[in-house]
Amino acid sequence: MIDSIVFDNVTMKAFADVPRQGAPSMLWNTKSVFRKGLSYLIESESGSGKSSFCSYVCGLRNDYTGKISFLSNGTAVPVDSAAASVPLRQRAIATMFQELRLFPELSSLDNVMLKNRITGYMSQKEICDMLSRLGLGEYIHTLCGRMSLGQQQRVAFVRTLCQPADFILLDEPVSHLDDTNAGIMAQMLRERVEKDNVGVIVTSIGYRLPYEYDCVVRL
Amino acid sequence: MNLLFKLLRQNVSLVQIVGFFLVNLLGGFIVLSGLQGYRDFSSFAASDDNILSTGxxxxxxxxxTAQTLGSMLGLNTRFSKREIKExxxxxxxxxxxxxxxxxxxIRAVLTLGNSRMSTDIFLEAVPDEFIVGEYEPVGDDRRQWSAALDDKxxxxxxxxxxxxxYNFGFATSNGMPQISDxxxxxFPLQLxxxxxxxxxxxEARICGLTNRINTILVPWDFMQAANKKYSPEEKTDVxxxxLKTKAGESNDSLLEFLSAKGYIIEGDSSHIRLQTMVYGILFVVIxxxxxxxxxxxFMLVMSILLLIEKNKxxxxxxxxxxxxxxxxxxxxxxxTAMVDVAVWLCAALLATFLYPLFSGMISDLSPGFVPESLLGMWGIAAVMALLFVIMHGIVVCRRVNGICRYN
Structure with missing residues (x-):
């Protein structure tokens, strides 16, 4: 179980030689701690490293300097290789990617089930119920490739919830959603937080997921 | 697995898989049949007296002429100890x-009714290990090849x-009956x-006929004892x-060695050349x-790498x-495991059904040829399938690991 994620003087290698314009970042080149049970909004304009931040947290990239630590009761959980990051993604960090990473040749239900088959976290009925709450009840057997971006975003959100997690990481989750669906998504997230006391990290370039954030981080 | 398979099987080229299957089926069939042929042939060559035997x-x-004239001067055809060791x-x-x-x-006497024929003959002996499998028994005579001095x-x-x-030279031209084995x-033959x-x-019991050793043979121990007891002479030179040669090996180099030494091979050495030729053909086939x-x-390797690349x-x-x-x-x-196992299974099945047709033909031509059990061939097929599965598995894992890493 991960109870906090510590960014210690971390910066993207791509930023190393580029002098920063404007106000200093609250994340890069400083010490930041993300705690389980709290919610964070990471806000900035495009190109300031939000998606890179998400990739670093879920262990998909390591092109940074500084140190990222995953702590469990104050003890660092070693995540020092690509292979070691796999259990992190399966059990601790649930990520909704900005680019969604859905499989267009599979139906919305199959996309979610494909993840659920390795986590075994939900029943098919629960998954169908969640898809229905987000207005996709009639589209569970529709291929994702034939769905709109907004529908795909909702499928990706349901897939993100299909696993045990200490942190839920949502990279621009409502960029293609209307207020109603964004509200439903926020409500489902609240229910999950109440149930598991997970930490929530949401990124945004302006249009936010309507949620009660404990902390807003400007990149 | 079903969902994952459903996702990743896309872009699978059936033509490539079928191509791999057919080419490997043909290759596997040839390899397995060739190895089985090698096994059968080696066992055949090592066993009985037959035209293909290593023997x-x-x-x-x-x-x-110089030796004939010079025998008194010490020129002779004897083998020295050094030559024998070499x-x-x-x-x-x-x-x-x-x-x-x-x-x-020694005088041999054959009494048939009232007629009695006799002639001087000679007897020789070679160590018994050289006799095993070197003669074809007359009738069903496979009794022990041994005798003691006081035996009758x-x-x-x-x-x-x-x-x-006798049968094709003397008997036909002199109106005498031919003799079957x-x-x-x-024959009541007395020595x-x-x-x-x-x-x-x-009493002499003719227990066998041989194509290889051109002399009248008696058991080694008997000859040693008889010489010791009946001859005042010391042991003569050889x-x-x-020579006993290794079964399952080409003996061409031995023939060259003997020829270079100036030794003469008695009888026909064509069986050795024929054996070398058969081994050569088998090696080429395998x-x-x-x-x-x-x-x-490699076709499947390329195919699977291409598939992984498409699904990267x-x-x-x-x-x-x-x-x-x-x-x-x-x-x-x-x-890959399914295809590998299926192809070697089919190759083994094909060889199991088709190889006996070939070995049956050889058996008809050479009655001493008895095919070995096909179990060994199935073992080889299993090993090959396992090898293919492991090698293909390594290729797959390495490539997928290459994708599943830090970006």
Missing amino acids: NVVITKPVT LADYPSVTAVGEFVAARFE VIPIILPRNYINL NLLKS HFSTPRGRVTY SRLI GIGMLFSLSAF EKIANLYAMGYSARQASCPYLYM
Whole structure:
């Protein structure tokens, strides 16, 4: 179980030689701690490293300097290789990617089930119920490739919830959603937080997921 | 697995898989049949007296006029101890035996009704290990090849060409009846040994005929004992040797070695050349089969790498959502393993049904040829399938691991 994620003087290698314009970042080149049970909004304009931040947290990239630590009761959980990051993604960090990473040749239900088959976290009925709450009840057997971006975003959100997690990481989750669906998504997230006391990290370039954030981080 | 397979099986080229299957089926069939043929042939060559047998090689030194004239001066056709050791040390020679001749006079007497024929003959012996499998028993005579001095009956082996000479030379031109092998067995043949102590008579039992050793043979122990008891002479030098050669190996180099030494091979060495030729053909056949199989192996490697390349993004997405590299590899591992096992299974089945047709033809031509069990061939098929599965698995895992890493 991960109870906090510590960014210690971390910066993207791509930023190393580029002098920063404007106000200093609250994340890069400083010490930041993300705690389980709290919610964070990471806000900035495009190109300031939000998606890179998400990739670093879920262990998909390591092109940074500084140190990222995953702590469990104050003890660092070693995540020092690509292979070691796999259990992190399966059990601790649930990520909704900005680019969604859905499989267009599979139906919305199959996309979610494909993840659920390795986590075994939900029943098919629960998954169908969640898809229905987000207005996709009639589209569970529709291929994702034939769905709109907004529908795909909702499928990706349901897939993100299909696993045990200490942190839920949502990279621009409502960029293609209307207020109603964004509200439903926020409500489902609240229910999950109440149930598991997970930490929530949401990124945004302006249009936010309507949620009660404990902390807003400007990149 | 079903969902994952459903996702990753896309872009699978059936044409490539079928191509691999057919080429490897052909290669596998040829390899398995070739190896089975090699096994059968080796066992055939190592066992009975037959035209293809490795058998034994009898060698002498050439008799020249100079030697004839110079025998009094010490020129002779005897083998020295050094020469015998040199032969024994030759890699494809497993044993060297000496011919021991009877050092006393022998008269053979054949009584048929009222007529009595007799002639002087000679007897020789070679160590018994050279006799095993070297003669064809007359009738069902497979009794023990041994005799003691005080036995009344001693077994002898005649060269087949003696009988052929009589049947097809003497008998036909003189109106005499020809002799069958079975009749030969019942011939009342007596051997009279002239010894310093008087005449000693034995009944001879013709127990076999041989194509290889051109002399009349009696058991080794009997000959040693008879020479010791009936001859005052000391042991004479050896002028004829018998060499046992390794089964399952080409003996061309031995023939060249003997020829270079100036030794003469008794009888016909064509069986050795024929054996070398058969081994050569088998190696070529197995080589061609291996070439087919290797081509098919790399064909599947290319095919699977291409497939993984086409699905690279999907594998990366699976990895991002929590799949390990091993889990993402599963469909490919499963697919290659299924194809590999299926192809070697089919190749073994094909060889099981088709090889006996070929070996049956050989058996008809050469009755001594008895095919070995096909179990060994199935074992080889299983090993090859396992090898293919492991090698293809390594290729798949390495490539998928290459995708599932830090970006």
